[in-house]
Amino acid sequence: MTISFNDETFRDDYTFHNSPAAIRRFPFPFDQDSYMYSVNLEPHAGGREGTPFQKRFDVDEHYVAEMKDRAITLADDPLRCQSLPHMELAGWDFLELVMTSKAEDYPDLFTLNRDGDRWHWINRPLGIEQRFTFLDPTTLPCGPLEYITRQTQGDHALLDQRDDNLWMEAGMITSQADWSLDFDIGMNFYEWHAPVPRAHELGVFQRALKFLLALQQGAPSRRLNWTMTVNPRLDTSPENYHKWGPEKRTITPENVGSKQHLRVELQTLWRLPRSNAIAFPIRCYLLSLEDIVSQPKWGRRLHRVLRDLPDELAEYKGFAVNRPMIVDYLSRFDDGAPTSPGI
Numbered sequence: 001m002t003i004s005f006n007d008e009t010f011r012d013d014y015t016f017h018n019s020p021a022a023i024r025r026f027p028f029p030f031d032q033d034s035y036m037y038s039v040n041l042e043p044h045a046g047g048r049e050g051t052p053f054q055k056r057f058d059v060d061e062h063y064v065a066e067m068k069d070r071a072i073t074l075a076d077d078p079l080r081c082q083s084l085p086h087m088e089l090a091g092w093d094f095l096e097l098v099m100t101s102k103a104e105d106y107p108d109l110f111t112l113n114r115d116g117d118r119w120h121w122i123n124r125p126l127g128i129e130q131r132f133t134f135l136d137p138t139t140l141p142c143g144p145l146e147y148i149t150r151q152t153q154g155d156h157a158l159l160d161q162r163d164d165n166l167w168m169e170a171g172m173i174t175s176q177a178d179w180s181l182d183f184d185i186g187m188n189f190y191e192w193h194a195p196v197p198r199a200h201e202l203g204v205f206q207r208a209l210k211f212l213l214a215l216q217q218g219a220p221s222r223r224l225n226w227t228m229t230v231n232p233r234l235d236t237s238p239e240n241y242h243k244w245g246p247e248k249r250t251i252t253p254e255n256v257g258s259k260q261h262l263r264v265e266l267q268t269l270w271r272l273p274r275s276n277a278i279a280f281p282i283r284c285y286l287l288s289l290e291d292i293v294s295q296p297k298w299g300r301r302l303h304r305v306l307r308d309l310p311d312e313l314a315e316y317k318g319f320a321v322n323r324p325m326i327v328d329y330l331s332r333f334d335d336g337a338p339t340s341p342g343i
């Protein structure tokens with residue numbers, strides 16, 4: 001196989017790590033020295049070779065370990081995956097999109113043979129081989145959304161479109177930045193975004209929703225979002241806040257470089273063909289501050305962004321308590337040199 005998969009954990013002993021190649025391809029999200037919410041959507045139409053933007057669904061060295069972590073989270077809490085009955089067709093649409101994309105983009109890892117509605121799927125990294133009948137749920141071990149998202153990095157929400165709004169009515173959410181599918185299921189675009197500061201006043205959500213309602217099949221979009229996470233933990237859910245919340249208090253000036261991670265989400269948006277639903281994969285990339293400053297322009301820029309970020313955003317993103325220590329650490333890697341726009 002072309003990718004060598006890490007043996008690593010995202011909990012307990014936290015053996016997660018990034019290879020030098022993974023550090024270089026990290027989707028650093030800041031194209032200037034300051035940050036504010038905006039409608040930062042662009043076509044998801046490929047990207048430079050080797051970057052996470054190149055393929056439709058990026059597969060990297062963390063794939064196998066991330067899928068193991070998802071299985072642990074689901075065994076503990078099956079409500080992390082839910083699909084209201086009318087969303088089953090959207091689940092099949094999404095399964096088709098992922099299987100056809102992965103088989104075309106990574107032929108050495110995945111194979112899909114189709115003979116009418118009789119499909120044969122091979123996933124080599126996870127050692128899965130499955131024959132099933134497309135659109136017949138009795139031929140899969142679980143629903144189509146759960147089946148394919150147990151094999152696809154990132155969280156995945158499926159949105160139904162009606163009444164000029166989007167409704168979160170299915171999802172597989174096990175690696176979220178402190179929000180809950182079980183709480184949000186059935187909410188619309190404005191309702192689930194209600195806790196976000198500033199963006200409503202800036203008109204960000206009105207413009208984003210207008211854009212999404214007109215999203216066309218075959219023309220996916222993408223955007224980056226980011227936050228900060230202590231320890232390389234995927235499951236930072238409200239359900240398990242008692243496990244990861246106290247870890248924020250373990251940061252010291254000595255360990256901040258290795259424990260504090262920048263968490264970047266590569267979010268893509270896809271119109272689905274039969275259901276007219278929208279699929280919203282949220283792919284999470286983690287990089288420690290220590291690894292970030294190995295790229296001098298990232299260290300410099302992150303220092304300035306975090307130093308000058310409005311308090312409301314640092315509070316909302318949950319790192320206000322550690323911001324002074326983070327900024328102090330990063331300041332050692334900021335020589336004051338001017339940075340150029342772009343990443």
Ligand code: HEM
Pocket residue numbers: 037038039040157159166168177178179180184192193194195196199204205208212223225226227278280316317
């Ligand atoms: C945050 C879902 C699309 C902008 C969030 C949150 C959820 C969410 C659940 C966390 C809210 C909380 O604190 O409980 C979704 C879904 C989308 C979507 C399912 C698919 C339609 C977008 C788009 C934009 C956007 C297109 C474009 C501007 C934001 C922003 C935040 C946010 C700025 C705050 C993030 C942060 O500061 O960490 N979204 N979102 N979302 N969303 Fe979305």
